[in-house]
Amino acid sequence: MVLSQAERPKGPVPVEVQAWFDARGWRIRRHQLDMLSKARAGADALLVADTGAGKTLAGFLPTLCDFAPSAGEAPEDGLHTLYVSPLKALAHDVKRNLLTPIEEIGLPIRVETRSGDTSSDRKKRQRTKPPHVLLTTPESLSLLLSYPESMEMFRTLKRVVIDEVHAFATGKRGDLLALALARLQTLAPDMQRVALSATLGNPLSFQEWLSPQAPGDTGEIQAADLVLGEKGAPAEVEILLPIEERVPWGGHAGRWAVDQLMQAIRDNRTTLIFTNTRFLAEFIFQCLWEVNEENLPIGVHHGSLSKEARRKVEDAMAAGELRALVCTASLDLGVDWGDIDLVVQMGAPKGSSRLLQRIGRAGHRLDTASRAVLVPGNRFEFLEAMAAKDAVDEGMRDGEDFRAGGLDVLAQHVMACACAGPFHEEDLLAEIRSSMAYAWLDKAVFDRVLHFVESGGYALKAYDKFKRITRDKQGVWRLTHPNQAQRHRMNAGIIVDSEMLQVRFKNGRQLGKVEERFAAQLSSGDTFFFAGMSLEVEAVKDMDVIVRAAKKSATIPSYGGLRLPLTTHLATRVQAMLDDRAGWGRFPDDVREWLEVQDYRSRLPKPGELLVESFPHAKKHYTAYYTFEGWNANQSLGMLITRRMESLGLMPAGFVANDYTLAVWGLKPVTDPKPLLSPDILTEEFTDWVTESHLLRRAFREVAVISGLIERQHPGKRKTGKQVTFSTDLIYDVLKKYEPDHVLLEAAWTDARARMTDVGRLADLLERSQHELVHVELDRVSPLAVPVMTMIGREAVPQGEVDDELLLEAETLAGEAMRIEPKEAH
Known part of the structure; x- marks a missing residue:
């Protein structure tokens, strides 16, 4: 319907543009x-x-x-x-x-x-x-x-x-x-x-x-x-639950929901199914295809697929030719396919803003409610899904905070400016400081970055390969040689993935890329599932995995990408839900029973409280820390606690973590966890651990590539991941010994602390533990500990692959945790 003149918005809009809106029956919105x-x-x-x-x-x-x-x-x-x-x-x-x-x-x-x-x-x-x-x-x-x-x-x-x-x-x-x-x-x-x-x-x-x-x-x-902007219709979000079975104790893939998902695909025109990892995208696609009796057109999309494969799927979606598409964050943002009428989130959403973004792919119209279904993989993920749903219903958003700009990125930018033409450092510094990310930058730090780009730094200046820019007598900086520009453009970038090998057919058709560590395990005749197809390896040659079609395969490539972090906002909401017993009435019976037995046998962590449980299991002594600080922080805490346990003679044997809980086990019981959580662990054990572990070396590898110190690409040749690692490790050892204050070591430390270990959340947790720690000693595993306990021995296995085995093990643990002894009943 064309809007009347009276209904049109008043504004400085040219008649041609206004006429286009009118012809479509649209009004130009206030925010436009x-x-x-x-x-x-x-x-x-x-x-x-x-x-x-x-x-x-x-x-x-x-x-x-x-x-x-x-x-x-x-x-x-x-x-x-x-x-x-x-x-x-x-x-x-x-x-x-x-x-x-x-x-x-x-x-x-x-x-x-x-x-x-x-x-x-x-x-x-x-x-x-x-x-x-x-x-x-x-x-x-x-x-x-x-x-x-x-x-x-x-x-x-x-x-x-x-x-x-x-x-x-x-x-x-x-x-x-x-x-x-x-x-x-x-x-x-x-x-x-x-x-x-x-x-x-x-x-x-x-x-x-x-x-x-x-x-x-x-x-x-x-x-x-x-x-x-003008407010739109509120999203309609529901949480999928098993029809006859219970909400799973462990696992992340949500494989239990495949039959129900397939029915949802049948019932809707187009369904977009989000997963949190590339492995899960391939895994869920495979599971759906196995029950797709009608052969409905279903696609898969993630960042490791070839450009041709991604574009083919995107065009098919835009043309309305697919009934469902399984994808990762590769389609999180802004893609406007108006015919999508259902979005599915497999596993925990990890943040309300991320969930809102994904939900918005459905309907994609302001006055049409977007429909979404959340599929929790386990009981904690059910609580997280509830917390995210509540946040979406309330219009609450979360997000990451800004931090100071990285020195490795700055070094790359300085080199890009030099490639464009000579510059005066005073002018470039003023320009750089005009951005909020680098408003903090002073001349002393900028000089260190300039001299790094100039020669690699004090310890490396004897090597001509690191001499990229030079300053003339007039104080103007320029390239040492014109070929430096080509070298920079071949290697510039911010995203440093693991080294990838191309997967292709013998005729040259490319399917996408798998990580070098996965390809290294392949031999001729091996099969794996990728790009929605079963493939057999013909050869692994140079940087290519050459394949042909196979009848069946169970192995799926996994990728070492960063885990999506659980936001503090959602973690706080989950803790509040645990404390709100009156609100448990909206939970499924089995989830409510899980919390009631936990509350009866031990206790539930209150907001701001750090609950620690100790119990024996399988002839070992376990301690569960309910931090709700995310996998990164819990993983780091596990490393630090086991180091301190060792120094105290508690004989640690291992640990496992998820977003909510850290479980540590050893041969001796922890009778007082407080000394293991003192804040000085961040200045003593933390420094030693990061320096000795792979974390700092990995961080240095990334900043060395981003800053341009290490070049992955040369004309007609690309370094393998092993070659890059060898080069960066060699330089790392040299700098650590001869120039410990090198600008890249500083950048690597910043990354290792702030990003890889979530040290900010860890510091807050340790501070809280000194005042709000509650320690409960039990005679056996608690109900709340079951989800993390099911992960023991499974951490190295890709998520989804062991779900069936996890279910069996979880039921055994759950039986022990949920059992009420006669003496307890009285």
Whole structure:
């Protein structure tokens, strides 16, 4: 229905654009007009609006209006708008949807994408004849800025639109983008910055991150204007429960729900099934296919599949040809497939914002309620799912905090600037400090970074291979040799995955990549399941795993990627639910019984309290710490506690952790856990452990690659993972001995502490333990300990593969934990 003149919004919208909205029966929403007004005023703006509210169109509306014939003189030819997204898939999807209004309105706008998938010929042409709108990623933008042509290319830039800003602004990709924005502002001083998100828990931090700090001002970061979108229909979220069986004690895959999932696929037009890992995506796809008696079209999508495989699935979804798609975070963000009417989350959601983002893929319209089903893998995950559902119902969001920008990212950016042309360090420092991520940077630290890029540092300056830039007599920095630019562009990037091998058929058709450690275990004749197919290995040669189709396979590649962290917000909610006995009435009978028996036999941890239980089992002594601080913090705590137990003669034998609990066992009982949790463990055992363990070496490996010290790619050749590890370990040992204050060792320590071990949450936990620790000694395993106890011996096995075995073991443990002795009953 076309809106009447009276119903149309009042605003400075060109008649051609207004007519397009009218022809579709749409009204221009208030927040879209607000974003247009901000653009006209030249103000930076952050738009926070629900999924389906037309955020992307709001970001591009000023550009569409600028090119409308009735708006007056058209913008000069050249790059006008830059769109930056965290995912290549999102950029391609936005291009597909952006072309519709451009073509239907008849606007003279050329739109192109640029990513790692773009051909080299097109990339070269874009530098000299750019489109009006370029859609790209932070990494591709940084590479563009490393070319001398960038100064002319970005001169005409009017607007940068950053989509799904919450997904990467707080990490190293955000550091790289912040530096790129600072450089763009120098090249195009009047450029406007726009950011879009549906799931920000702390908008003010993102407003400050988005806007530049003006040189010479008081030093305070200016905040971009905040625009809030119109409210949409509330999401409809339900938690799937077993029809006849109980909620599982252990496991994460949710395999028990496959038959019910298949029925949901039959009952809906299109279902999007999210998993938290690439392994689980392949595993759940395989499980669904085994019960897919009607041969309904189901696809699989994750970041390790080939570009061709991903694009084929994305196009099939856009065309409405799939009934279901199993995916990972590779499709978390912004993908606009309006026909999806159900989203399924397999396993725990880990955060309310992440869940909201995924739920928003269903319906994808502001006035249509998105439907979602959560499939918990075990009982703690059921509680987490309930907590996430409550948070979504209340509109509560969570998210990560900002931290100081990384020195390794800064080193990469300095090199990119040198590739674009000579620079004065005073000018570059002022430009870098205009970003919030590096506002803290002083001249002394910047000099250390410059000299690292110049020669590798004091301990490495004798080697010519590390000499990348030099300063002339006039104080201008430039490349030592023109070929340094090519070396930088071949190796620049922020995402440092494990070394990957290409999986392909003999005819050259590529399926995707598996990690080198998995490929190293393969021999001719072995089979595995990948890209939705059973494959047999013909050969493993160089960087390729050559395969052919096989009849059946059970093995699935697993990947060593980071685990999704449990947010503090959800952890706090779960603890509050445990303490709210009146609220247990909405839980299934078996979950309620689990908590009641726990409360009867031991106790439940109150909010802010650290409950520790000790009990014997299988001729060993166990201690369970209910921290609710996430897997990273619990894993680190396990390492530290076992070291201290050893020094105290308690003979530790091992530990296992999940997001909620740490279980440690040994040959002697822990009668007082408080000495094991004293805060000084972070200054003594922690330092020794990180220094001696693989953590610091792994962190150094990553910063060495990101900073450009170690090059993975050479013309016609790529280093294997083993070669990179050998090189970085060698340099690590040299620096540790001869230059312990090297800038990369500092960067590696920062990463190891803040990221790999979640040390901030760990410190809070240890501080809390000194005042709020409650120790309960039991004669056998407690009900609350069963989920983590089922993981013992299974940590090295990919999730999902052992679910059946876990169920059997869990039932045995549960029987012991839930048994009420006659004497206890009285």
